[in-house]
Amino acid sequence: MLTYVLRRLGLAVITVFAITVVTFVILHLPPVDFVTAYAAQVAASGSSISPAEADAMRLAYGLNEPLLVQYWKWLSMVAVGDFGRSFEYGRPVTEVIGDRLWLTILLSLGAIVVTWGLALPIGIYSAVRQYSIGDYIFTFIGFAGLAVPNFLFALIIMYVGLRVFNTSVGGLFSSEFQLAPWSWAKVWDLAGHLPIPMLILALAGTAQLVRIMRANLLDELRRPYVVTARARGLSERRVIMKYPVRAALNPFASTIGYLLPYTVSGSIIISVVLSLPTVGPLLLHSLISQDMLLGSTIILMLGVLTVFGTLLSDLLLMWIDPRIRLGQLK
Amino acid sequence: MADPILSVRDLHTYFVADEGVVRAVDGTSFDLHSGRTLGIVGESGCGKSVTAKSILRIVERPGRIVSGQIMLRRQNGSTVDLTTLPTDGRDMRSIRGGEIGLVFQEPMSSLSAFHTIGNQLMEAIRLHTNLSKRAIREQAIELLAMVGIPRPAQRIDSYSFELSGGLRQRVMIAMALAAEPRVLIADEPTTALDVTTQAQILDLIRRLQQERDLAVMLITHDMGVIAEMADDVVVMYLGKEVEKGPVDDIFHAPRHPYTKSLLRSIPSVLAEPRSRLATITGSIPHPFARPGGCPFHPRCPDRHAVCEITVPAEVVIGENHVTACHLYNKVAA
Numbered sequence: 198m199l200t201y202v203l204r205r206l207g208l209a210v211i212t213v214f215a216i217t218v219v220t221f222v223i224l225h226l227p228p229v230d231f232v233t234a235y236a237a238q239v240a241a242s243g244s245s246i247s248p249a250e251a252d253a254m255r256l257a258y259g260l261n262e263p264l265l266v267q268y269w270k271w272l273s274m275v276a277v278g279d280f281g282r283s284f285e286y287g288r289p290v291t292e293v294i295g296d297r298l299w300l301t302i303l304l305s306l307g308a309i310v311v312t313w314g315l316a317l318p319i320g321i322y323s324a325v326r327q328y329s330i331g332d333y334i335f336t337f338i339g340f341a342g343l344a345v346p347n348f349l350f351a352l353i354i355m356y357v358g359l360r361v362f363n364t365s366v367g368g369l370f371s372s373e374f375q376l377a378p379w380s381w382a383k384v385w386d387l388a389g390h391l392p393i394p395m396l397i398l399a400l401a402g403t404a405q406l407v408r409i410m411r412a413n414l415l416d417e418l419r420r421p422y423v424v425t426a427r428a429r430g431l432s433e434r435r436v437i438m439k440y441p442v443r444a445a446l447n448p449f450a451s452t453i454g455y456l457l458p459y460t461v462s463g464s465i466i467i468s469v470v471l472s473l474p475t476v477g478p479l480l481l482h483s484l485i486s487q488d489m490l491l492g493s494t495i496i497l498m499l500g501v502l503t504v505f506g507t508l509l510s511d512l513l514l515m516w517i518d519p520r521i522r523l524g525q526l527k
Numbered sequence: 528m529a530d531p532i533l534s535v536r537d538l539h540t541y542f543v544a545d546e547g548v549v550r551a552v553d554g555t556s557f558d559l560h561s562g563r564t565l566g567i568v569g570e571s572g573c574g575k576s577v578t579a580k581s582i583l584r585i586v587e588r589p590g591r592i593v594s595g596q597i598m599l600r601r602q603n604g605s606t607v608d609l610t611t612l613p614t615d616g617r618d619m620r621s622i623r624g625g626e627i628g629l630v631f632q633e634p635m636s637s638l639s640a641f642h643t644i645g646n647q648l649m650e651a652i653r654l655h656t657n658l659s660k661r662a663i664r665e666q667a668i669e670l671l672a673m674v675g676i677p678r679p680a681q682r683i684d685s686y687s688f689e690l691s692g693g694l695r696q697r698v699m700i701a702m703a704l705a706a707e708p709r710v711l712i713a714d715e716p717t718t719a720l721d722v723t724t725q726a727q728i729l730d731l732i733r734r735l736q737q738e739r740d741l742a743v744m745l746i747t748h749d750m751g752v753i754a755e756m757a758d759d760v761v762v763m764y765l766g767k768e769v770e771k772g773p774v775d776d777i778f779h780a781p782r783h784p785y786t787k788s789l790l791r792s793i794p795s796v797l798a799e800p801r802s803r804l805a806t807i808t809g810s811i812p813h814p815f816a817r818p819g820g821c822p823f824h825p826r827c828p829d830r831h832a833v834c835e836i837t838v839p840a841e842v843v844i845g846e847n848h849v850t851a852c853h854l855y856n857k858v859a860a
Contacts, residue, residue, distance in 0.1 A: 419587075421637040427585045428631070429651045429702065430624035433615045443641045519686050520640055 198515070198522060205511050209504045216500035217275070220493050221268045230260050231284050231487040238486070258284060258489075271493065281490040285483070290494045294476065298498070300369060300387075301475040304464075307391060308398035309456050313449060315403045320410025321442060327415060335407065342404030348466040351397050355471070358393075366393055367472045394471055398464055402456055409448045417441035443517075450513040457506035530600065531558035532742045533582070533627070533710055538595035540574075540581045549814040551577040551590065553766035557759075559710060559742040566757030566774070567746045568789070572811055574766040575746040576632070579712045582744075583623050584614045602626060602709070625655040628703030632715035634695035638687035644698050645683035648705060655706030670701040674731060693724035700731060707739070714746045729756060750793050754778060759847070762786045765811070765822040772848030782850040784827045821853065829854060 232254045236246050246254075255261050259270060274281055280290040319339075323332045358366035368375075369390045374383045417423070418441050426436045465477035476495055483492040515521050540552040552574040559565055567575050580586045582597055597609040599622065612619045623629075631637045638647060648667045652658065658666065664683070671679035674697040687695055696716060703711060713732060717725040729752065736743050745756055753760055754774065761771040762785065770783040781787045791805040798804075809826040812818055818825050824834035833853050842855040 421631050421633045422639045424580070424585060425629065425631050425637045425699070425702070426639070426647075428583055428623055428629035429647075430620045430622075430654045430706075431650070432620060440639050440641075444639070518641065520688060523686065523689070 283491040307395040311399035312402040316406035323411040324414035339404040413445035453510040454507040533559040536596040539593040542590040564743040566753040569763035627710040628708040651705035770850040
């Protein structure tokens with residue numbers, strides 16, 4: 198069991214390292230660099246920068262050096278927790294990301310909790326009462342949830358919020374708290390703003406998980422161990438909750454692995470639509486302007502989140518499934 | 528013979544689907560007596576397992592008991608018709624496991640892989656007694672020892688996938704008998720096991736039957752198992768009983784052509800090497816396309832015109848020996 202955990206940890210470290218390499222290479226794939234893009238941007242706004250200035254910038258950012266050297270410099274910086282300065286904002290990357298990281302994680306975890314909280318009971322209901330009216334209703338909503346793009350759903354909710362309730366749904370803070378330092382009032386304000394983006398983020402994942410849970414549970418409900426549990430005199434509710442539901446839980450545990458990064462990267466459009474101060478829009482912007490260090494840092498973060506999420510779901514699976522714990526299943 | 532402990536009368540269990548009605552059990556009647564074994568034999572899909580599930584009232588939807596009676600003489604002396612009890616009610620639940628134990632046919636998947644065998648075994652005891660946790664655990668270990676599981680005090684904390692098929696089936700038997708029921712239904716208890724293990728499990732069931740004066744209902748498709756274990760036999764075909772009687776009559780003086788065919792198709796060690804095994808011609812009809820008249824007539828070597836039209840009534844052949852076949856109807860009439 199310990200070797201299993203250690204092996205997973207070792208693999209996680211190697212995976213994160215591989216992610217940094219790929220990230221860096223991808224960010225250097227475009228034929229033009231940040232300075233060229235920046236010069237074009239400045240030119241578009243009417244003024245211009247001279248070639249000498251551009252060269253000076255390249256020198257300052259180390260863009261003239263070979264890729265390998267740049268990578269090595271970046272990696273040794275990251276290793277000691279220094280993520281460099283954003284080209285575009287002219288401030289340290291950590292400062293640019295700032296609170297956005299925590300808000301993103303808060304929003305993601307919240308969305309996962311909502312996803313599970315909705316999908317588990319609905320999935321169980323749909324399987325146990327297969328082909329009932331309730332099952333059909335949930336199935337319909339589920340497919341609608343899968344088919345309707347999240348951002349469209351976000352737009353609809355914003356529209357309804359504005360028209361019917363006369364409130365602005367966007368953002369995570371009211372305008373008076375936007376730039377205010379943290380206080381209890383600000384936390385309270387945040388708590389009021391969180392549920393709707395959480396719900397929107399959770400929608401697609403919930404629809405998907407309900408389908409998975411329903412299908413899995415339907416399989417499990419027909420297994421002989423369910424019959425023998427009934428034959429022992431256990432009540433129907435206890436039979437279902439203790440045995441087949443437990444067996445059908447595996448996919449739930451495995452979903453953390455992809456839900457965690459999905460709610461960060463998959464939410465870019467929603468974040469833009471709802472103007473949420475999360476990492477997503479920042480990533481989009483840094484990629485457009487080729488803000489190398491900012492982009493690398495965010496992608497590295499996503500990578501670490503994915504790896505961490507997978508590790509977490511592996512450990513969770515090990516905890517709930519004795520066959521994995523005792524090395525019967527690979 | 529004393530009063531039966533469980534008596535099934537004209538049981539009909541149907542599965543109603545959009546495509547049609549499957550008459551899984553279509554009129555069976557039999558009695559179970561303490562200390563005796565009733566063998567129920569027939570091909571796959573003849574309604575043996577559904578009969579067992581009907582008695583315990585755990586037939587899966589869309590199946591349900593359409594008519595018939597299942598009379599159980601309870602431990603307190605009263606008699607109750609199980610078909611009238613609510614399936615998930617307190618009475619039915621106390622009968623399941625408490626008065627009727629079930630051993631199911633697949634030891635590989637009849638235990639949950641997510642719970643230790645002790646967890647499931649102790650659950651079976653807890654549901655029907657008021658013992659303390661410690662006493663329940665002790666009793667569970669005793670039960671495991673009783674069914675011949677080595678080192679029961681350690682085994683109780685293992686998972687089912689850590690045990691062999693034979694050991695798992697022993698655990699299943701321990702679980703079925705945990706609350707000391709007086710009726711044991713064993714649905715193909717040895718089908719998934721190799722021959723040596725099979726013999727051990729059958730010996731175990733026989734030993735426990737003697738110790739506890741159990742009424743055993745043994746469901747199998749294996750005539751060899753029937754010959755070894757049963758006192759009385761019911762032969763089923765497509766949900767109907769075609770012949771029933773004492774085991775000696777069934778084996779030495781079978782009357783129904785189906786029973787005769789079943790007996791002919793048993794491989795024998797005395798047979799000429801490489802000789803062909805006798806088979807029953809044709810195959811079991813699709814459940815939605817059940818033949819009219821006698822259900823066996825398309826495959827029957829002795830069929831007459833009447834077999835295609837009318838369902839044969841049961842004819843008494845000898846003491847406790849009846850068959851449903853037109854061949855003997857003339858004699859009776």
